[in-house]
Amino acid sequence: MATGVSRVDLDGRPIKPLTICMIGAGGFIGSHLCEKLMSETPHKVLALDVYNDKIKHLLEPDTLPWADRIQFHRLNVKHDSRLEGLIKMSDLTINLAAICTPADYNTRPLDTIYSNFIDALPVVKYCSENNKRLIHFSTCEVYGKTIGSFLPKDSPLRQDPAYYILKEDDSPCIFGSIEKQRWSYACAKQLIERLIYAEGAENDLQFTIVRPFNWIGPRMDFIPGIDGPSEGVPRVLACFSNSLLRREQLKLVDGGQSQRTFIYIKDAIEAVLLMIENPDRANGHIFNVGNPNNEVTVRQLAEMMTEIYSKVSAEPPLEVPTIDVSSKVFYGEGYDDSDKRIPDMTIINRQLGWNPKTSLWDLLESTLTYQHRTYAEAIRQSISKAIAS
Ligand code: NAD
Numbered sequence: 265m266a267t268g269v270s271r272v273d274l275d276g277r278p279i280k281p282l283t284i285c286m287i288g289a290g291g292f293i294g295s296h297l298c299e300k301l302m303s304e305t306p307h308k309v310l311a312l313d314v315y316n317d318k319i320k321h322l323l324e325p326d327t328l329p330w331a332d333r334i335q336f337h338r339l340n341v342k343h344d345s346r347l348e349g350l351i352k353m354s355d356l357t358i359n360l361a362a363i364c365t366p367a368d369y370n371t372r373p374l375d376t377i378y379s380n381f382i383d384a385l386p387v388v389k390y391c392s393e394n395n396k397r398l399i400h401f402s403t404c405e406v407y408g409k410t411i412g413s414f415l416p417k418d419s420p421l422r423q424d425p426a427y428y429i430l431k432e433d434d435s436p437c438i439f440g441s442i443e444k445q446r447w448s449y450a451c452a453k454q455l456i457e458r459l460i461y462a463e464g465a466e467n468d469l470q471f472t473i474v475r476p477f478n479w480i481g482p483r484m485d486f487i488p489g490i491d492g493p494s495e496g497v498p499r500v501l502a503c504f505s506n507s508l509l510r511r512e513q514l515k516l517v518d519g520g521q522s523q524r525t526f527i528y529i530k531d532a533i534e535a536v537l538l539m540i541e542n543p544d545r546a547n548g549h550i551f552n553v554g555n556p557n558n559e560v561t562v563r564q565l566a567e568m569m570t571e572i573y574s575k576v577s578a579e580p581p582l583e584v585p586t587i588d589v590s591s592k593v594f595y596g597e598g599y600d601d602s603d604k605r606i607p608d609m610t611i612i613n614r615q616l617g618w619n620p621k622t623s624l625w626d627l628l629e630s631t632l633t634y635q636h637r638t639y640a641e642a643i644r645q646s647i648s649k650a651i652a653s
Pocket residue numbers: 287288289290291292293294312313314315339340341342359360361362363364379383401402403404405475476477478479480485
């Protein structure tokens with residue numbers, strides 16, 4: 265970062281350098297946030313995670329210009345007595361740690377609930393007891409299904425935004441029955457949000473809650489059999505990338521009719537940086553962070569990714585690029601889905617003046633260029649090895 269240039273917040277006040285305790289810093293979002301903080305700010309990061317592969321490029325060599333501003337602590341928040349000390353040393357704690365892949369919600373519901381609720385409890389407690397600010401990562405999934413999804417299929421009210429736009433201070437949280445274990449994640453995230461909110465109301469905890477709406481980009485999840493387990497099921501971007509790289513059909517769960525809005529990770533990180541550096545505007549708020557202009561069905565996403573991948577890899581697409589698969593076969597018993605997720609942007613616009621910029625086409629083009637560059641050769645080698653053996 266250029267020295268001598270004074271950075272100011274949205275109200276024109278100089279920004280003081282902070283020490284940030286970032287839990288889950290080695291994941292997808294954490295790696296992009298660390299990158300941003302190192303390259304564009306003077307802040308210090310205590311990066312906590314069980315893994316650091318995605319931030320290795322920021323930790324080594326120790327001649328990097330920010331080497332004295334980032335420290336990695338390999339630690340599991342489930343059981344590590346260093347946690348409170350690290351929170352105490354910091355001005356701000358950002359909690360990203362979670363099990364957050366849908367394939368786990370119905371197959372590992374206990375781990376999912378422990379990770380998203382029980383393991384987050386000490387973090388909230390230490391922040392509250394030590395008067396430290398907390399930015400906690402929740403999820404858009406706390407909204408569950410839209411009200412509109414319960415209307416008859418041909419009801420004109422389904423077109424009325426009042427029935428599907430998701431508002432932080434207004435929309436209800438609508439989950440399926442208990443046996444639909446898909447909702448174990450959303451329910452645990454909802455309860456930790458309520459606990460943080462209550463700590464704010466009763467004990468003056470300074471908090472901000474972030475609800476990401478399908479942030480995607482480079483380094484998201486893993487490619488099965490290359491940098492993750494062969495049988496693992498990552499989120500949709502990595503599932504579809506994996507199929508494209510292997511020249512296999514993209515699997516559309518229950519026909520790919522669910523709708524999502526996707527946002528480029530780099531746009532979303534801008535919003536998080538504004539929250540970090542404008543506590544007076546961000547404290548006490550829950551923020552949707554998404555791109556309402558990038559809505560597609562999962563089927564449309566598959567078609568778009570197929571077209572873009574063909575362009576970046578210079579390989580023609582398969583004649584029939586997609587195949588339908590039932591959710592029971594793909595995810596197992598207890599899967600259920602959010603039908604539609606469009607974020608209302610009023611609160612984040614008003615408090616932070618933030619808007620996403622990148623179109624779905626552009627963000628997929630840069631992400632698939634990265635996927636091709638990073639994985640195509642490794643996949644080619646693993647396929648030839650499998651054939652040879
Ligand atoms: P990620 O899985 O890439 O990152 C999570 C990180 O937390 C991982 O590096 C993992 O090793 C670490 N972690 C998990 N349990 C831990 C523990 N006990 N101790 C230490 N580290 C632990 O996921 P992500 O996409 O970067 O998501 C980060 C946060 O944002 C999560 O809370 C997730 O629920 C939320 N979120 C993300 C999205 C999205 O679009 N990416 C959407 C909704 C919510």
